[in-house]
Amino acid sequence: MNHIYMATMQLFFTALFITSLTLIFSVSVHCRVHSSHTKKQHNDHTISQISLPPSPSPEPYNPNVNVFDVRAFGAIGDGKADDTQAFKMAWDSVCQAETESVTLLVPELHSFMLQSTIFTGPCRSNIVFQLEGTIMPPDGPDSWPRNNSRRQWLVFYRIDGMSLQGGGLVDGKGEKWWNLPCKPHKGVNGTTLPGTCDSPVTLRFFMSNNLTVKGFKILNSPQFNFRFDNCKNVHIESLIIKAPSLSPNTDGIHIENTNNVGIYNSVISNGDDCVSIGSGCYNVDIRNITCGPSHGISIGSLGSHNSRACVSNITVTDSVIRRSDNGVRIKTWQGGSGSVSKVTFNNVHMDNVRNPIIIDQYYCVAKGCANQTSAVYVSDIQYTNIKGTYDVRSSPIHFGCSDAVPCTNLTLSEVELLPAEGELMSDPFCWNAYGDLQSLTIPPVFCLLEGVPRSTPQDDIEKC
Numbered sequence: 001m002n003h004i005y006m007a008t009m010q011l012f013f014t015a016l017f018i019t020s021l022t023l024i025f026s027v028s029v030h031c032r033v034h035s036s037h038t039k040k041q042h043n044d045h046t047i048s049q050i051s052l053p054p055s056p057s058p059e060p061y062n063p064n065v066n067v068f069d070v071r072a073f074g075a076i077g078d079g080k081a082d083d084t085q086a087f088k089m090a091w092d093s094v095c096q097a098e099t100e101s102v103t104l105l106v107p108e109l110h111s112f113m114l115q116s117t118i119f120t121g122p123c124r125s126n127i128v129f130q131l132e133g134t135i136m137p138p139d140g141p142d143s144w145p146r147n148n149s150r151r152q153w154l155v156f157y158r159i160d161g162m163s164l165q166g167g168g169l170v171d172g173k174g175e176k177w178w179n180l181p182c183k184p185h186k187g188v189n190g191t192t193l194p195g196t197c198d199s200p201v202t203l204r205f206f207m208s209n210n211l212t213v214k215g216f217k218i219l220n221s222p223q224f225n226f227r228f229d230n231c232k233n234v235h236i237e238s239l240i241i242k243a244p245s246l247s248p249n250t251d252g253i254h255i256e257n258t259n260n261v262g263i264y265n266s267v268i269s270n271g272d273d274c275v276s277i278g279s280g281c282y283n284v285d286i287r288n289i290t291c292g293p294s295h296g297i298s299i300g301s302l303g304s305h306n307s308r309a310c311v312s313n314i315t316v317t318d319s320v321i322r323r324s325d326n327g328v329r330i331k332t333w334q335g336g337s338g339s340v341s342k343v344t345f346n347n348v349h350m351d352n353v354r355n356p357i358i359i360d361q362y363y364c365v366a367k368g369c370a371n372q373t374s375a376v377y378v379s380d381i382q383y384t385n386i387k388g389t390y391d392v393r394s395s396p397i398h399f400g401c402s403d404a405v406p407c408t409n410l411t412l413s414e415v416e417l418l419p420a421e422g423e424l425m426s427d428p429f430c431w432n433a434y435g436d437l438q439s440l441t442i443p444p445v446f447c448l449l450e451g452v453p454r455s456t457p458q459d460d461i462e463k464c
Contacts, residue, residue, distance in 0.1 A: 067103045067130075068094050070112065077110030077133065084115045095123035106168060108132040116148040116200065121159040121208070131166035131216050137200065140176030150198040153222075156205045163212040164203075170218040172202045174247060177222035178271075183248045199223040199249070205231050214238050224251045225270070231258040239266040245293040247271035252294070259283050266290070273298040274321075279309035279338070289319040296326035296353070299343065301363050303336015303376045310338045310464030317346045327356035330381070331363040334402070335372035339457075339464050341380045350388030352420040357383055358398040359407055359433070375402035377457045382411045389420040397428035397445060399435075406453045410435030416442040 068090050071077065075086035094102045102125050106112065111134040137153045138144050153172075156162065179186055182197035202221040205211060209232045217240040218225045225241050228234055236253060243250040252268035255261055257280030267290045268274040274291035277284060277299045291297060297316055302309035309332070321327050328345045350356040361375050378401065390396040396417040401407035410433055419425060430447030437445060 066097065066099055066101065067105050068097075069105045069107060071107065071110075075110075075112055077107070077112050079111035079113060079134075079136070081113065082115065083112040084117055087112070087114055088117065091119050094125075094127050095119075095121060097125055099125050101126045101128065103128040103130050106131045106133045106135060106166070108168065110134070111136060111171075113138065114154065115145060116153050118155040118157055119159070120157050123159065123161075126161035127159070127163070129162065129164045131164065131168035131170070134169045134171055136171040136173055137202075137222075139173050141180065142176070144200075150196070150200055152204050153200040154203050156203075156208055159205070159208040159211070161210045162208070163214070165212065165215045168216050170202060170216065172219060172221035172225070172243075174199075174220040174222035174243065174250070178244075178247045201225075201227045203227070204229070205234075207231070209233055211235065212237075216240075217242070219243070220247070221250050221270075223249050224254050226253045228253075228255045228258045228261070231255075232260055234258060234261045235264075236262065237264045237266065239268075241266070241268040241270060241274075243270040245269070245271055251276045252291075254278065255281050255284070257281065261285070262287075264288055268292075268294065270294050274324075276300070277311060277314060278302070279307070279311065281314070282310075282312045284314045286314075286316045287318050289316075290322070291319065292322035292324040292351070292353070294321075294324045296321055296324045296329050296355075298326065298329040298331060299340055300329070300331035301333060302331070302340065303333040303338065305333075306335040306337075306372075306374070308338040308463075309336055309340075309376050311340045312342045312464065314343045315346070316344070316348060319347075320349045320351065321353050321356075322351040324353050325355070326358055327353045328358075328383075328386070329355065330359045330378060332361045332376040332378070333363050334361070334369065335374055336376045337374055337457075339377040339379065341378075341464075343380070344382045344384070345386060346382070346384045348386050350386065350390060350417060352389050352391055354391040354394040355398055356388065356390050356396050356417055357386060357415070358400075359410075360398070360400050361402045361405075361407075362400055373404040375405040377405050378407040379456070380409045381407070383413070383415055384411075385414040387414070387416045388418075390417050390426075392419045392421055392424070392426060395426050395429045396443060397430075399428075399430045399433035399448070401430075401432040403432060405457055406432040406434055406449075408434045408452060408456055410448065411438060412436075412441055412445060412448075413438040415439075415445075418442065 070090045073086040073089040075083040094104045177199040181193035182195045199222040201224040204227045207230045212235045214237040241252045250270040251272045252274045254276045256278035261284045263286045265288045274294045425443045435448040
């Protein structure tokens with residue numbers, strides 16, 4: 001009987017165990033099916049990652065990731081070591097960088113000596129040449145390597161999209177170049193002596209587009225401070241350019257075959273033109289320039305060696321010219337051809353300036369230039385609100401136009417020029433100049449010819 005009871009209890013617990021396993025399996029299957037069904041209905045449901053390891057932190061933003069300091073390429077910056085190769089390597093790196101914009105940094109509190117160098121493009125990105133320190137050439141002709149060009153120092157060639165900017169200094173070290181015996185009045189007894197006379201342009205841009213130059217200072221350039229040749233879309237702003245008034249050929253900004261140019265908010269004093277505009281230039285806007293001592297703001301010289309010159313759409317406004325040999329000037333050689341047209345000089349103040357307003361179609365830098373019948377045609381020139389004082393050694397207004405090719409459509413309005421010393425007023429000078437007075441002028445201009453000449457070289461304008 002006892003054996004029967006024990007067997008019965010064993011069967012009961014076995015059946016209970018099997019039933020429990022069946023129930024657990026059934027629930028498990030149901031949960032899996034339900035979970036699978038839920039996932040199919042909510043494929044985008046985010047599974048909690050609380051228990052997963054955290055993702056790596058993002059890289060911190062580094063604002064200097066695209067800045068190439070010339071010191072990283074071996075530049076010393078003590079003003080004595082030759083840092084040319086370091087700058088070349090730095091330039092090659094920024095030029096080849098594949099990014100939207102990259103910066104070449106010339107750091108402050110350092111002076112870098114560079115030999116004559118050409119920075120060549122095209123480059124893969126826009127470049128910011130950030131000048132915060134000082135750069136300088138070798139000190140004078142005797143320190144200039146014989147194999148290097150003496151006509152240029154730093155050249156930027158075939159660059160598209162570059163800003164040369166900063167608060168630094170370009171020290172041209174020009175004095176020893178100015179004192180070469182071949183320079184005007186530098187030889188024995190004030191004569192000019194024969195010999196090599198090439199002197200370097202400090203900064204030259206050649207066949208380059210979309211340029212910005214702003215913010216820094218240039219001192220004592222050996223020759224031209226800036227020269228732009230065959231460039232487009234140039235913006236120049238907030239520069240300080242200084243050289244002694246007797247330093248030869250130290251034009252501040254010279255442009256040639258260059259168009260769409262803006263020159264703004266700058267101070268220029270030197271030994272030649274503050275701004276000189278050569279052949280092939282159009283759409284040039286000059287505004288808020290303080291110029292002088294200098295030779296003024298000039299269009300030309302044009303037509304040298306019987307060449308054709310074309311200049312148009314030039315505007316000079318809201319500027320001051322002080323203690324200069326000329327004010328606003330157009331100068332052409334006899335024998336040239338082409339035209340200068342659509343030029344406006346507006347709101348320019350003169351302070352003790354010789355030749356405040358001048359057109360000179362007999363320009364000649366040597367004695368005995370031969371008379372020639374052809375000339376660059378000058379037309380459509382406006383002078384508005386030109387006021388101030390003039391140096392009594394010269395006439396305040398000088399229109400010296402070609403015998404064969406007269407100047408036409410010269411327009412004067414609100415012109416008031418008084419002698420800087422004394423009360424005797426000089427008369428304006430006109431020769432073969434046609435134009436119109438739109439208001440009374442001081443001094444009175446009675447010498448302009450009325451109407452239009454019998455014939456004008458319209459072909460010159462059309463060919464330009």
